[in-house]
Amino acid sequence: MPLAYRKENALNAICPYFTMFPLEYPTKVLKKHQKERPVVLDPFCGRGTTLFAARNFQLDAWGIDSSPVAAAIAKAKLASCEIxxxxxxxxxxxxxxxxxxxxxxxxxxxxxxxxxxxxxxxxxxxxxxxxxxxxxxxxxxxxxxxxxxxxxxxxxxxxxxxxxxxxxxxxxxxxxxxxxxxxxxxxxxxxxxxxxxxxxxERLAGLATKSPSSFIQVLQGDAQSADVFRSIEAAPSIVITSPPYYGMRTYVQDQWLRNWFLGGPGHVDYSAGPQLDHGGKEAFSSSLGTVWRNIGERATESESLHMYVRFGIIPSAEVNAKEIFRNSLEESGINWRVVSVRAADSADAGKRQADQMKADSAAAVEFDFHVERI
Structure with missing residues (x-):
């Protein structure tokens, strides 16, 4: 049975969100590193699946996302209270x-x-x-x-x-x-x-169990900004993340109604907001590289630093995902070694659930990268 359908993981499904990776992905990574008791970071935390996986392993975890909707959902993954x-x-x-x-x-x-x-x-x-x-x-x-x-x-x-x-x-x-x-x-x-x-x-099993991290460890901000990383009190040693798909520019607009609930306008705001630069693959690689640099500079030099990154592009972008990602590592100025590159499982499960409105939505092409700082 997929982890998403187990009742003990209901908190992770408190709010549906698109382009999310399955709980199996961070769970597999953290199983591999759990004896090291790492500090976990997701700089594009989305709805907080990485944070929820870290909670299950009783690990300290931090998340960053520029979207107020994502931050609000992710905070719940680190909250604990009586039902x-x-x-x-x-x-x-x-x-x-x-x-x-x-x-x-x-x-x-x-x-x-x-x-x-x-x-x-x-x-x-x-x-x-x-x-x-x-x-x-x-x-x-x-x-x-x-x-x-x-x-x-x-x-x-x-x-x-x-x-x-x-x-x-x-x-x-x-x-x-x-x-x-x-x-x-x-x-x-x-x-x-x-x-x-x-x-x-009432379906949120385990909500009363004390979380190892506080909800304040989810930061709403732009991971391209070094200032955001200064608020992270513990140096990360494991990064598990999935950056915004290259070519996908509608994150803000697609969440307009939830943004309204959080205090935003009651109409679609078509401004881009803080996000990676989609003005071409070079610009995208550069802005993503800024995030990798911020992570490398915040981490402790004496300890190992591993990044597990699920990276995708929308089919219409017609660019090489591996090339863009490798270029982003070079742009960071941090010495990274690519440990492995694998094709991710089908992204159909993470695409926007458009069936209710009979809209078309193609699955992204995704790869799983494991890199470490050297």
Missing amino acids: NAPLELAAQLIANVDPQEIPESLFFGRAYHAKALREICALREGLSRLEAESDASVILRAAALGCLHGPLPKNAENAGYFSNQMPRTYASKPDYAVRYWKERGLKAPRIDVLRVLRRKI
């Missing part, structure tokens, strides 16, 4: 917060039932007003992001998502979604937000 704590917080916010901003656009009116939208907005504003973050609020926020959009249930009582029919891993653009719903006569389900959250959170 009832985030549910009690949710009930308190829904009961006591009178949301000041409820979107009135056609998209929101058709995406959510009016009562559900009011409760979602209460959670959105209530979480943003908290004086201090807690493990319970981290779990609640990630769970709400995970329930924000997804497929319609046959029975509203079994709803796992708040929305009208949508993909799980990314948010459809508003005009397309409204047209899709109209053409099919789909209406937003009348659901109980707390009930949906309870179904999600």
Whole structure:
């Protein structure tokens, strides 16, 4: 059975996310190095699968991601609390917060039932007003992001998502979604937000078990910035990561609805945001090399440093993935030795789950690199 389907790993699935590598990948690496008790780092942590694997091995772990959505989900992988704590917080916010901003656009009116939208907005504003973050609020926020959009249930009582029919891993653009719903006569389900959250959170086996790392060890920032690495208190010795696919520029736009829940605008923001430079393979290699340099400079010179990198390109990019990655190592100015290069398992499992909206999405070409500093 794949690790993703084991109930003890439900926390890793608290929020669907695209272009994620399977839990088997970091688990296999950490099994190999667990006796060394390494400090684990993922500079492109996404939804935090590497961090969750490190938690399972009781290892200290740090994550970096420029996306506020990714950071919010990844923090949950290092949080620990009693199951009832985030549910009690949710009930308190829904009961006591009178949301000041409820979107009135056609998209929101058709995406959510009016009562559900009011409760979602209460959670959105209530979480943003908290004086201090807690493990319970981290779990609640990630769970709400995970329930924000997804497929319609046959029975509203079994709803796992708040929305009208949508993909799980990314948010459809508003005009397309409204047209899709109209053409099919789909209406937003009348659901109980707390009930949906309870179904999600009560499945999180092991949540009360103390995590070896704190959620504050997930940093929202650009891994190209040396300043971000100064906040990492322990020098990393094992890096397990998967950089953004070369040629994939829509990470920000595809997560626009979850960004809204975190306080962003209620429309698609088409600005690029901080990310690797996709202006050509040389520019991409250079910007990725900056990340490898930051890692090498933060690590302790006297200790070994291994990087395990799953690197991919989208098929339409028509470039050599191995060449780009090797060039990025050279650009870093750090002496790396390539230990192995293997074709990764099919990326179909990690592609955006577009089937609900009948959209096309080709799997990426991926390779697994193991390099070490010499």
